[in-house]
Amino acid sequence: MDNKQSSPSLGPDRKSIEKVADVQVLEQVPTTNEEIWIQQYDLLVSKSKEELDALNKKVVKKLDWRFLTTITAMLLMNYLDRINVSNARLAGFQEDGHMTDVQWSAGISLFYVGYIISQVPANVIIAKGQPRFLLPAVMLGWSAVTISMPAIKSPAGFMICRFLVGLTEGPFVPGVALLTSSWYTKQESPLRMGIWHAGNIVSNIISGFLAAGILEHMDGIAGLHSWQWFFLIEGMLSITVAVIGFWGLPNWPDNTGEYFFTAEESQMAQFRMKVSAGGHTEDDQGGYWEGFMMAMRDPFTWMFASLHFALVLSQAFKDFFPSVVATLGFTKMQTYLVQAPPYVIAYAVCLAVSWSSGRFGEACWHIVSCMAVCMAGAVLMISTLNVGARYFGLILLVSGPFLGLNLQLSWETTVVPRPRTKRAALVAFANCVSSVSHWFSPYFFLRHQEPRYVMGGGLLILGCALSIAACLVIRWYAIKKNKALEKEEERTGVINHFRFQT
Secondary structure, three states: OOOOOOOOOOOOOOOEEEEOOOOEEEEOOOOEHHHHHHHHOOOOOOOOHHHHHHHHHHHHHHHHHHHHHHHHHHHHHHHHHHHHHHHHHHOOHHHHOOOOHHHHHHHHHHHHHHHHHHHHHHHHHHHOOOHHHHHHHHHHHHHHHHHHHHHOOOHHHHHHHHHHHHHHHOOHHHHHHHHHHHHOOOOOHHHHHHHHHOHHHHHHHHHHHHHHHHHOOOOOHHHOOHHHHHHHHHHHHHHHHHHHHHHHOOOOOOOOOOOOOOHHHHHHHHHHHHHHOOOOOOOOOOOHHHHHHHHHHOHHHHHHHHHHHHHHHHOHHHHHHHHHHHOOOOOHHHHHHHOHHHHHHHHHHHHHHHHHHHHHOOOHHHHHHHHHHHHHHHHHHHHOOOHHHHHHHHHHHHOOHHHHHHHHHHHHHHHOOOOHHHHHHHHHHHHHHHHHHHHOHHHHOOHHHOOOOHHHHHHHHHHHHHHHHHHHHHHHHHHHHHHHHHHHHHHHOOEOOOOOOO
16 A cells, blocks of 8 residues: 555645745755656646646546546447347347357357457557557457447357457456556546446446346347347447547557647646656567567466456356346346346446555555455355245355456556556557467356356356455565565665555
8 A cells, every 4th residue: 555645746835935135036946856857847836736637637527527437428338238148148148049058158258359469469560550540440349340240140250250249348348457557646546447347336237127128128130030130229228338439538648649638737637647657667678579578477367367357257157147036036027137237336336446456546445345245155055955045146246356456457557657568568468368268268157057057156156265365366466566666765765755555
């Protein structure tokens, strides 16, 4: 935890020293890094602390209302597109596609094969390119595949489409995490990532309601099955949001034009991120390969990859959540609707805990607490057939891993702040490693395990335990790095407010 300060200083405390004899005023020599760094920004250096604070608030407000709103809508569609097959399955998609349980699980796994292949190279390209255009472009790519899915008539068609959806979606979440961490400070990042990452949660709420409206009432319209309408409508919504993305997204703080920020606001955006990153800038060092190799040599990369893997393992239920809910004995319509309350609760918990993490500059114990709750939910799911107890267990189950993933994304992008290509490689590599779990986890939720899904529940418990262990290791290493920074301060006498978040 950063006990040095709760937010970055946004300007020098301009003091002066008067010499009584000749009334000469001399400027005090800068004694903090912030006072030195601001000299690089000609439009900021002459401003008072009050003016700098006001300009900072203006930058954050514009980011929140334009960038954050746009990216949240895009992430909502991203997650909605990823899970739409779960509810389509209840409407007969698997039977109409002539798929066995094993073939269905293979299609689910192939999504993550494509997802892994594209992430690292695409995210490093985005880091040195223009995300304003690249992120909406990949969104148009997966939307086009989604709209083609109503034509699926065989297991092979399902597998190919899911592979292509994964291939086009792969760069998106790591790219969004990278872009968010380039615009928001380490104090602001957890809540903002919580807002857009909660799209993962909200998509499950919306998917249930869409399923109730479309899958139960549109079967046979224009000669199409209801699950075909489900894909068509979601695909068209996704294309609409992607087009809006071309207007709503910025590039990077050092190259976003005045279509988004004024010159003063642009310099403030760069300065505040420089302070947050302990003096490191967004200027990349070297090319694509160099950034990747820098990430591979950093122990944090491997630690966060392990944590990400464990967190994704603990949410292996998400592609089968409607099927798990169906074992509670509700009607099909009720099954669609009762999926929503657990995710509504998880959404509120996600925002509250994300705010707390940013406010106190702490990540480890926040994640550990959430994963302990998730573990309790998995135990309830497999240990009892009481409907009320199992439903409560499902509420606990979804309240942990989604939040853990959000805090983990924020954590890893603050402890490895710069250069951008290194951070891009870390985020994408960790996401790739985590996605490997999807190659085998679908086979833990086959229908012959209903209603308890004991193997699946055991896998979730293992993921929770590994997540807790990984958090403790990362915290230990961050504390070790902070002690080294404190020794350097004592040696040089120069105050550096940056600390590795624990």
